[in-house]
Amino acid sequence: MKTILKKMLDVKKEFPIFKNNPHLVYLDSAATSQKPKTVIESLKNFYEKENANIHRGVYTLSEIATEKFEKVREIIARFINAEKDEIVFTKNTTESLNLLSYSIKDIIPENKNEIVLTEMEHHSNLIPWQQMARRNNMKLKFIPIKNFELDYEKAREIITERTAIVSVTHVSNVLGTVNLIDKIINISKEKSAITIIDAAQSVPHLKIDVKKLDCDFLAFSGHKVYGPLGVGILYGKKELLEKLPPFLTGGGMIEEVNYDNVTWNRAPLKFEAGTQNIGGVIAFGEVIKYLEELGLDNIYEYERELLIYALEKLNEIKNIEIYNPGIDKSLALISFNIKRIHPHDVASILNEYDIAIRAGHHCCMPLMKKLGISGTCRISLSFYNTKKDIDMLIKGIEKVQEVFK
Amino acid sequence: MTLEMYREYILDLYKNPLNKGNIENPSHEYKKNNPLCGDEVKIQLQVEDNKIHEVKFQGIGCAISIAFASLLTEKIKNLTIEEVKNLNKDDILELVKIPLSPVRIKCALLSLDVLRGALENARD
Numbered sequence: 320m321k322t323i324l325k326k327m328l329d330v331k332k333e334f335p336i337f338k339n340n341p342h343l344v345y346l347d348s349a350a351t352s353q354k355p356k357t358v359i360e361s362l363k364n365f366y367e368k369e370n371a372n373i374h375r376g377v378y379t380l381s382e383i384a385t386e387k388f389e390k391v392r393e394i395i396a397r398f399i400n401a402e403k404d405e406i407v408f409t410k411n412t413t414e415s416l417n418l419l420s421y422s423i424k425d426i427i428p429e430n431k432n433e434i435v436l437t438e439m440e441h442h443s444n445l446i447p448w449q450q451m452a453r454r455n456n457m458k459l460k461f462i463p464i465k466n467f468e469l470d471y472e473k474a475r476e477i478i479t480e481r482t483a484i485v486s487v488t489h490v491s492n493v494l495g496t497v498n499l500i501d502k503i504i505n506i507s508k509e510k511s512a513i514t515i516i517d518a519a520q521s522v523p524h525l526k527i528d529v530k531k532l533d534c535d536f537l538a539f540s541g542h543k544v545y546g547p548l549g550v551g552i553l554y555g556k557k558e559l560l561e562k563l564p565p566f567l568t569g570g571g572m573i574e575e576v577n578y579d580n581v582t583w584n585r586a587p588l589k590f591e592a593g594t595q596n597i598g599g600v601i602a603f604g605e606v607i608k609y610l611e612e613l614g615l616d617n618i619y620e621y622e623r624e625l626l627i628y629a630l631e632k633l634n635e636i637k638n639i640e641i642y643n644p645g646i647d648k649s650l651a652l653i654s655f656n657i658k659r660i661h662p663h664d665v666a667s668i669l670n671e672y673d674i675a676i677r678a679g680h681h682c683c684m685p686l687m688k689k690l691g692i693s694g695t696c697r698i699s700l701s702f703y704n705t706k707k708d709i710d711m712l713i714k715g716i717e718k719v720q721e722v723f724k
Numbered sequence: 725m726t727l728e729m730y731r732e733y734i735l736d737l738y739k740n741p742l743n744k745g746n747i748e749n750p751s752h753e754y755k756k757n758n759p760l761c762g763d764e765v766k767i768q769l770q771v772e773d774n775k776i777h778e779v780k781f782q783g784i785g786c787a788i789s790i791a792f793a794s795l796l797t798e799k800i801k802n803l804t805i806e807e808v809k810n811l812n813k814d815d816i817l818e819l820v821k822i823p824l825s826p827v828r829i830k831c832a833l834l835s836l837d838v839l840r841g842a843l844e845n846a847r848d
Contacts, residue, residue: 661786662760666731667828671727679761693784694761723731723787 327621330613331703333366335359342673344708344715349492349520349652349699350677352545361605362547365598369617374571379435388597391604392587393554398607400536401527407553407587408595411517413443415538415553416486418590419515420447423484424455426513426562435512437469438689439460439491442682444517448486453681457483457508462503464689465495469642470708471502479501489521493681493695494642495626495649497521504534519543523701524622524651526615529554532537536556545610546603547594560586567592618702622651629653629709636716642695654681654695658714660723662696668722669715676712725731729822730787738787754841758834758847760827765793765802765834767842776800778809781838786831788824793835795819800839809843811836 328576331337336345336353345353371380373388396403409415433447438461452459459484462474472723478636479487485507490497500516512684515536518527522539529537541550555563565583569592574582583589610618627646630653633639638658642650657665662678669676679694680687687693747768755766763785769779779797794817800808816836817829824832 661761661763661784661788663788663828663831667729667786668727678743693763722727722737 322598327617327702328705331705334703337703340673343709344672346673346674346676346698346700346704346712348523348701348704349543349697351542352701354547354604355609355702356546357609358545358547358602361602362598362662365601365672370598372594379676384452384597384601387601387604388595389608390396391600392434394604394607396610398527399522399554400530401554402557404585404587405554405557407528407555407560407590408600409538409553409590410549410596411537411551412517413447413551414541415539415551416444416515416517417447418553419486419536419538419563420451421566422563423513423526424451426559427483427563428511431481431512432457432458432681433479433481433483434458435460435462435478435482435485435507438464439469439494439496439683439686440486441492441517441519442490442684443519444486444488445685448484462487464494467642468496468648469498471499474503474506478506478510480510482507482510484515485512486517488516488519489710490518490524490650492520492652493654493683493686493697495643495654496605496644497525497648497650500534501532504532504715510531515698521650524619526619532586535559541599541603541606544603544606546606547599549595550599550603551592556587557586562589565589569593571595595600606646613702620648622700623700625704625706625709626651626653627696628706629700629712632709632713634669636713639716640692651701652697652699654697656692656695657719660719662694664723665696665716665719668719669712672711672715672718674712674715725728729828731822731825734787734791734818734822737794739792741781742794743780744782744794746782747778748774750780750847752842754838754844754845755783756834756838756841758785758789760830763789763834765789765838767779767793767797767835767838769842771805771846774805776803776805781835785834788828788831789834792816792819792832796835796839805843808839811839 333355334353371384372387392404392406395406460477463470487503489500504514514534516534518537518539523544535556537554539552542548572584572589572592574584640656642654666676666678677697747770750768751771757764765783767781781793800824
């Protein structure tokens, strides 16, 4: 443990944002993570030395770009234990989920017309399905929450033979709850439903193994995993990706085109219409290498210790309400409210002390209504945070309480 | 300085807001969400002879939005409908001169938005 801690304390130096903002206490990594030097250098290197479009270029630069781009597909596949052709590049989790919500109808049997979500979904794993249900006259159902976690007993009743799709977040971006998705996937399999995992908040913190999970699809965003903005991933089982029709159409995703008809390229390329974020994807590949070097187990251990510390310290604050299922059921983020002080006011005053937290509904308006609140203050942690950051936060909250005394 | 934003005056209005409550049979009523934070503000008006005879607001919000809702409702009492319709952003922000970031300006202006909605929504 000691060695892990020491290794991690040096990590902050590798993130230039902290050099340029030496007092910054960044507690909003669940919104977007900061970027290590290696990512920024990769982007710079690409645009300065290697910029070219991929796939159809016959010249050297284009060939290099293509090779590097496709190499990242392999790196990501290895990272989540998938096959190379099971990785689709999108722009973010939202686009990955939208792709599915528009293309998946074709592989749903006619006798199935229900979509099951949970009450804790981010808008990006709610609205695409709401719209799909509306377009296709399907029914939306929600697995309820109890004590800030899913009610698995109810899940058994809600997922039925009529269930076509079960789309569930792995980790709640509001509660930090780590859902037992293996349980949900198993129940869904029994009813032959397609399983989709929104892994936006879990991939930065947990080792993901899609083969072990046996989910059908899984989506996440590069920018929350220390990568550049504008790179998203959709994992899909190969046989399912082959069956899905494309979502966006245009260049790059075709095999043969005539004026009045077209044949699609193979998966995953048929889902990648238009010029991709090549430099971003290549830089994202560097991140994965960086994280693997750091060790995902080390990251998990370190962040867990930080979370324990943060929960302990926050619990000592007077007039605080914490929305968290407990240390063993959550990771890396804590939502709370200070009695009689609006989250925006808390965040505004903390900002005065260079402490960046998020305040509001966190794109989970229905969950807020369910909890009977309009918003929360949320801190989210990363391995570049330290116990000192938490101490600064606690001092900051004390100042907030002083202002509103 | 953000802390200047929370001067005594604002905090007083937050803790003891003016014109907070309900009108039993308002002539105009409207409510709206601030999509940023999910806060909801409702404004009710009693318009008589083309003038704001009575005004009340309801809702939860941050110190900034509640303080400005207090000040705005106070300002429009006895104004004519036209005068109220002519109120602009700057008229509101001048009610208290505090430094507000672009995001917090939205909190300050939420009640003006709701007020405009109320004027459009006469109840029969």
